[in-house]
Amino acid sequence: MRSVTLLQSMAVDFAGQRVPSVISENMLPRGTRCVEMHSSATDLSNYYRLHPTEQQLVEHAVDRRKADFGDSRWCAHQAMRAFVDDQPIMRGERGMPVFPDGVTGSLTHTDGFRAALVGRSSRWRSLGIDAEPAGFLPEGVFNTVARPEEQRRLRRLARAHNLDYLDKVLFSAKESTYKAWFPLTRRFLDFDQADIDIRPDGTFTSYLLLRPVPVPFIEGRWAIRHGFVVTVAGVRRH
Structure with missing residues (x-):
């Protein structure tokens, strides 16, 4: 694949041709870079x-897993080069990507979409990104992932602003929150251990309910664009 000039937000298809971004630049935490690949291949x-050390991480996986892994890491390497020399991105606990010194980041992949969000570790303690196909959660899943107060808020929000797929937005926000949480703590965060306030302006706040916590909440942004629900989150260094 040919190389491309990196902007703050860049999206390409598998041939390296520019395509419209799902994650717009105004969604990105300040000073970060996001690279997307749009492909179902x-x-x-x-x-x-x-x-080779990265290939070995999934060398025994099925081809679809290797493809998702390779494509999302391609995005991460393209984004990372804005900050440091290119180096292998290894894998830590629970599959967490371990970036080279000087940067932190997060990866996501779903059908037809892969992306990576990267920033300087001197500015960002951790970052989280998640993408899901736009649509409603399967029956019964919403009650599993959403706290009662979250369910009530989302129903009010949907009625007031005529918004669809907010259940999927909440699910994605919990995923990106977890990705921003785990590098700070190396601890699991269950769905009911974060109370997420989804707001109609495309922002959300995840209030962490377990103790102890490194931060009381994690902030992020959400959007539904081009057939995908996407969320990003980050924890700044103070």
Whole structure:
């Protein structure tokens, strides 16, 4: 794949051609870079372009897993080069990507979409990104992931602003919150351990309910664009 000039937000298809971004630049935490790849292909080209130590992390996986892994890490390497020399991105506990010194970041992949969000670790303690196909959660899942107060707020929000798929927005916000939480604590965060306030202006706040916590809440942004629900979150250094 040919190289492309990196902007704060960049989206390409598998051939390297520019396409409209799902995650707009006004969603991004200040000073971060986001790279997206839009493709439904199960192609291992990007996997085989990885450093051998990265390939080994999923060498026994099925081809679809290798393709998702290679494509999302391609995005991460493209974003990371804005800050540091390119180096392998390893894997830590619970699959957390371990970035080289000087940067922190997060990866996501779903059908037709892969992306990575990267920033300087001197500014950001952790980052989280998640993407899901736009649509409603399967029956019964909403009651599993949403606290009663979250359910009530989302129903009011949907009625007041005629918004669809807020259940999926909440699910995605919990995923990006977890990705921003885990590097700080190395502790699991269950769905009911964060109370997330989704707001109609495209922002959300995740209030952490377990103790002790490194921060009382995590802030983020959400959007529904081009057939995807996307959320980003970050914890700044003070």
